[in-house]
Amino acid sequence: MDNKIALLRGINVGGKKKILMADLKELFIQLGCKQVKTYIQSGNVLFESIEDNSQLADQIIIAIQKKFDFDVPVILLSKAELIEAYTSNPFLSENIEMGKLHLTFLKEQPTAEAIEQLKSMDLKQDRFEIIAKNLYIHCEGKFHKTKLTSAVIERKLNTQTTTRNWKTVTKLVELCQNHGE
Numbered sequence: 239m240d241n242k243i244a245l246l247r248g249i250n251v252g253g254k255k256k257i258l259m260a261d262l263k264e265l266f267i268q269l270g271c272k273q274v275k276t277y278i279q280s281g282n283v284l285f286e287s288i289e290d291n292s293q294l295a296d297q298i299i300i301a302i303q304k305k306f307d308f309d310v311p312v313i314l315l316s317k318a319e320l321i322e323a324y325t326s327n328p329f330l331s332e333n334i335e336m337g338k339l340h341l342t343f344l345k346e347q348p349t350a351e352a353i354e355q356l357k358s359m360d361l362k363q364d365r366f367e368i369i370a371k372n373l374y375i376h377c378e379g380k381f382h383k384t385k386l387t388s389a390v391i392e393r394k395l396n397t398q399t400t401t402r403n404w405k406t407v408t409k410l411v412e413l414c415q416n417h418g419e
Contacts, residue, residue: 239272239286241317241417243410244298245343246281246310247388247400255308257281265301269294273417281310282402282410284417291316311398313343317414323372324411327404329365334376339404342373342388348395356394361385373399 244266249255259276262283266274271285287294295314302310315323329339348356353368363378364386373391377384381403388399402410 239288241414242271242285242287242291242294243315243317243320243414244281244283244285244295245313245315245400245402246283246302247313247398249281249310250279255306255310257302257306257310261305265305266298269297269301275413275417277410277413278406280402280406281400282406284410284413286417311345311400313345313398313400315343317417320414321411322370324407326369326372327374328367328369329374329376332376336404336408338377340375340377340381340401341404341407342375342386342391342399342401344368344371344373344391344395344397344399346397347371348397352395356391359385359390359394375401 249257259279263274263276266283266285271287274283274285276283291314295312298312299310323341323343327339327341347370348368364384365376366386367374375384375386388401391399
């Protein structure tokens with residue numbers, strides 16, 4: 239069994255796409271996942287499975303659609319991918335306040351042309367770096383005021399995304415390292 243992390247986008251935000259974590263956990267168990275654990279209400283699920291990530295992500299999306307009657311993008315990572323994303327943050331060496339850092343997980347690696355389109359935006363004081371399928375954001379102001387929204391990133395990079403603040407990413411890594419022990 240491999241440790242995996244499912245990151246769901248847009249659930250339990252502003253009273254929309256509500257899913258109780260107990261119901262989400264049960265859905266994963268019904269899909270054959272083991273050692274299922276959720277973290278906070280925003281759709282972070284740690285579990286074990288032998289299934290291929292891309293097939294399992296599709297199964298999760300279909301199961302959520304059937305059970306809750308709405309679509310939810312899902313990005314599935316292995317434990318190694320999450321830890322690599324965490325340790326690769328280029329802004330960590332700058333000793334930036336944790337609350338100003340975010341990580342947008344990309345479903346697909348963007349093309350060089352798409353990255354250039356995103357880089358051409360006037361982001362004011364916000365900065366980003368893309369490494370593999372991860373977009374690291376240093377948001378100097380309030381995150382809800384950044385131009386680097388999921389909708390903009392998805393349109394420019396032509397891939398699905400989901401973003402977590404650095405505190406959540408750090409906690410997910412911690413939970414993942416202790417998961418199944």
